[in-house]
Amino acid sequence: MKLTDSIKSARATLKHGKTRSLLTMLGIVIGIASVIILMSIGQSAQDLILNQVQGIGSNLIFVIPGGTNGKFQSPAAAQGIIIKTLVQADVDALSREPSISGVAPIVNGQAAAVYGENNLTVTYQGVTANFFAMRNYTIVNGMPFTDQDVNAYNHVAVIGNDLAKTLFGPNINPVGKSFRLGNTTFRVDGVLKPMGIGPGGVNQDDLVLIPVTVAQNQMLGINYFQYVLVEGNPDYTLTFVTGRIQAVLEQDHGITDRSKDDFTIETQQDLLSVLGSITSILTIFLTAIASISLVVGGIGIMNIMLVSVIERTREIGLRKAVGATDADILQQFLVEAVMLTFIGGVIGIAIGAFFVTLVYLVLSNFFSIGWVFAFPISAVVIAVVVSTVTGVGFGIYPARQAARKSPIEALRYE
Amino acid sequence: MINVRGLTKDYVEEGVVTTSALRGVSFTINKGDFVSIIGPSGSGKSTLLQILSFLDRPTAGTYTFNGRSIENMSDRELAHVRNKQMGFVFQAFNLLSRLSVYENIEIPLVYSTVPVPQRKKLIEDAVESVGLAEKLHTETGKLSGGQKQRIAIARALVNKPDVIFADEPTGNLDSKSGAQVMGILDALNAQGHTVILVTHETYTAEFANRIISLRDGAVESDKPVKSPRRSTDQFFK
Numbered sequence: 001m002k003l004t005d006s007i008k009s010a011r012a013t014l015k016h017g018k019t020r021s022l023l024t025m026l027g028i029v030i031g032i033a034s035v036i037i038l039m040s041i042g043q044s045a046q047d048l049i050l051n052q053v054q055g056i057g058s059n060l061i062f063v064i065p066g067g068t069n070g071k072f073q074s075p076a077a078a079q080g081i082i083i084k085t086l087v088q089a090d091v092d093a094l095s096r097e098p099s100i101s102g103v104a105p106i107v108n109g110q111a112a113a114v115y116g117e118n119n120l121t122v123t124y125q126g127v128t129a130n131f132f133a134m135r136n137y138t139i140v141n142g143m144p145f146t147d148q149d150v151n152a153y154n155h156v157a158v159i160g161n162d163l164a165k166t167l168f169g170p171n172i173n174p175v176g177k178s179f180r181l182g183n184t185t186f187r188v189d190g191v192l193k194p195m196g197i198g199p200g201g202v203n204q205d206d207l208v209l210i211p212v213t214v215a216q217n218q219m220l221g222i223n224y225f226q227y228v229l230v231e232g233n234p235d236y237t238l239t240f241v242t243g244r245i246q247a248v249l250e251q252d253h254g255i256t257d258r259s260k261d262d263f264t265i266e267t268q269q270d271l272l273s274v275l276g277s278i279t280s281i282l283t284i285f286l287t288a289i290a291s292i293s294l295v296v297g298g299i300g301i302m303n304i305m306l307v308s309v310i311e312r313t314r315e316i317g318l319r320k321a322v323g324a325t326d327a328d329i330l331q332q333f334l335v336e337a338v339m340l341t342f343i344g345g346v347i348g349i350a351i352g353a354f355f356v357t358l359v360y361l362v363l364s365n366f367f368s369i370g371w372v373f374a375f376p377i378s379a380v381v382i383a384v385v386v387s388t389v390t391g392v393g394f395g396i397y398p399a400r401q402a403a404r405k406s407p408i409e410a411l412r413y414e
Numbered sequence: 415m416i417n418v419r420g421l422t423k424d425y426v427e428e429g430v431v432t433t434s435a436l437r438g439v440s441f442t443i444n445k446g447d448f449v450s451i452i453g454p455s456g457s458g459k460s461t462l463l464q465i466l467s468f469l470d471r472p473t474a475g476t477y478t479f480n481g482r483s484i485e486n487m488s489d490r491e492l493a494h495v496r497n498k499q500m501g502f503v504f505q506a507f508n509l510l511s512r513l514s515v516y517e518n519i520e521i522p523l524v525y526s527t528v529p530v531p532q533r534k535k536l537i538e539d540a541v542e543s544v545g546l547a548e549k550l551h552t553e554t555g556k557l558s559g560g561q562k563q564r565i566a567i568a569r570a571l572v573n574k575p576d577v578i579f580a581d582e583p584t585g586n587l588d589s590k591s592g593a594q595v596m597g598i599l600d601a602l603n604a605q606g607h608t609v610i611l612v613t614h615e616t617y618t619a620e621f622a623n624r625i626i627s628l629r630d631g632a633v634e635s636d637k638p639v640k641s642p643r644r645s646t647d648q649f650f651k
Contacts, residue, residue, distance in 0.1 A: 001524055001525055002524075002530075004530075005524045009524075012512060012513060012517065013512065016512035314506075314508060315508075315510055317508075318504075318508040318510075318521070319521065319525070320469075320493070321467075321469060321496060321502050321508075322496065322497060322502060322521055322522040322525065322569070323493050323494065323496050323497020323498070323522055323525035323526065324493065324525050325489070325490050325493045325525075326489070328525060407469050408464055408469050408470055411469075411504070411508070
């Protein structure tokens with residue numbers, strides 16, 4: 001029996017029982033759609049996170065207080081433990097290093113922002129004037145604060161684009177206006193351009209940036225920094241710069257044993273690598289869970305194919321009587337099973353593509369998230385291969401049952 | 415063409431012979447014969463037909479078909495002979511209701527080496543020979559019983575077999591349709607096809623030139639029919 005004849009016969013059989021065929025392939029449709037959606041969304045999330053990290057700037061280095069005992073362990077500061085070892089003396093020492101072109105110490109806090117009737121809880125960052133240039137933050141209205149503002153403890157602020165609208169109202173120019181942050185009144189000097197969610201999940205459009213001196217001494221009452229952003233001099237390699245940062249801080253902190261470093265240096269590459277691994281593992285994990293529904297779908301196909309073999313016993317007898325061999329019957333039923341799963345796979349891909357597009361449109365248009373549309377070809381290839389293999393895997397047993405039937409008994413079957 | 419000698423068929427369960435369906439049957443059927451095999455229920459006629467049509471193997475005895483012994487043939491070879499040299503007509507028609515007349519007649523061709531472009535002509539010739547050319551693309555579920563059996567005969571003919579096995583072909587038909595079917599088988603025999611008919615009706619058996627009568631698994635009589643019946647329906651002649 002030619003394969004084309006098997007395909008023609010399978011098509012006629014599936015077409016004859018359209019409702020049954022559709023219900024049979026439903027499990028595969030759901031399974032493949034789930035795999036496609038999770039793989040695509042996983043890829044999009046990974047792209048989004050990595051883009052945000054890359055957006056920081058390739059020659060930026062984070063210095064975080066606290067050491068790490070192992071390569072995969074987070075620095076203590078990243079785990080929420082307060083460590084007070086990074087101070088102004090370190091910033092000054094790093095600023096003197098020729099391989100470093102910029103140092104921006106940073107502190108974070110949360111406080112209520114109040115303007116008129118509006119009262120919002122916001123995250124504020126105490127930063128230096130060079131922070132804006134180092135992070136490529138663009139001011140769309142007004143101007144950033146200056147070194148003089150930082151040194152003079154001026155109560156000035158640069159605010160995120162969304163916050164400007166929500167705190168002051170959509171039709172009010174906030175520049176020059178004053179608002180209360182905690183117990184301190186600040187004047188808005190500038191408004192940032194819209195940037196969406198930044199690294200670490202912080203919505204940069206709701207941020208308040210104030211002079212680090214004011215944040216440290218008047219808002220938080222601390223003398224240490226939560227992290228320090230360092231920009232490498234482009235004349236030096238990143239490896240050299242990180243080596244120098246380490247040497248300078250070790251000298252500053254009087255550390256001679258490198259394993260006892262009380263700070264951690266992380267480059268963009270380190271972040272990319274860790275975040276990439278995390279998102280990949282998450283995607284694989286979620287896809288594996290979705291694959292369970294494929295197995296359930298496959299069992300559904302096997303079940304219906306077994307029923308079909310029993311229902312079509314006389315047909316099998318007739319086909320054998322007029323010359324079909326066991327292999328012909330096996331091929332015919334196997335092709336039917338594979339066709340069911342293949343069509344189910346194609347429908348699953350289409351549904352998956354629809355939902356992936358829907359998620360992209362909703363997140364991009366209604367949540368202002370810089371969601372990256374991803375529909376990996378690998379997911380489509382995997383879906384087609386998996387659905388076909390499922391058809392073969394779960395179709396072989398019913399097909400063998402059909403092929404083994406004795407033609408006489410099959411013809412006698414009532 | 416067909417030569418059986420001492421054909422025996424025992425049905426065995428757990429090592430014990432429960433039924434001896436055939437007990438040393440011997441006869442010869444020549445090319446172009448029209449033979450009826452008759453006998454009461456349980457006489458072994460269906461078992462004999464199954465062995466003659468390569469659907470089953472004998473327990474003992476010899477069976478040669480066109481000079482080849484069934485003993486030396488694999489299941490695959492038996493399937494090939496069934497496809498190319500034998501045609502089957504069943505009491506229950508065994509048409510696939512989800513397929514059209516064309517697709518039902520095509521089934522034996524699917525298992526042969528006939529290329530797809532050549533199938534159309536063979537199918538058209540077959541359906542024309544049973545007088546149902548206008549039904550070629552009709553769903554078989556919409557045909558009458560007589561028409562279904564004529565389509566089943568067309569399916570049996572499509573590979574131009576040497577021999578047609580008909581198992582109670584009129585059993586599910588009214589007398590008019592039965593007469594039409596017997597007329598077609600008679601006409602096919604006249605064209606040179608060997609026809610082997612199994613029936614329990616003496617009236618139908620007398621369309622053949624020879625009647626082999628079985629009783630309790632053995633040949634009771636093997637006689638020519640002096641004046642075989644002819645169908646009153648001349649349309650198919």
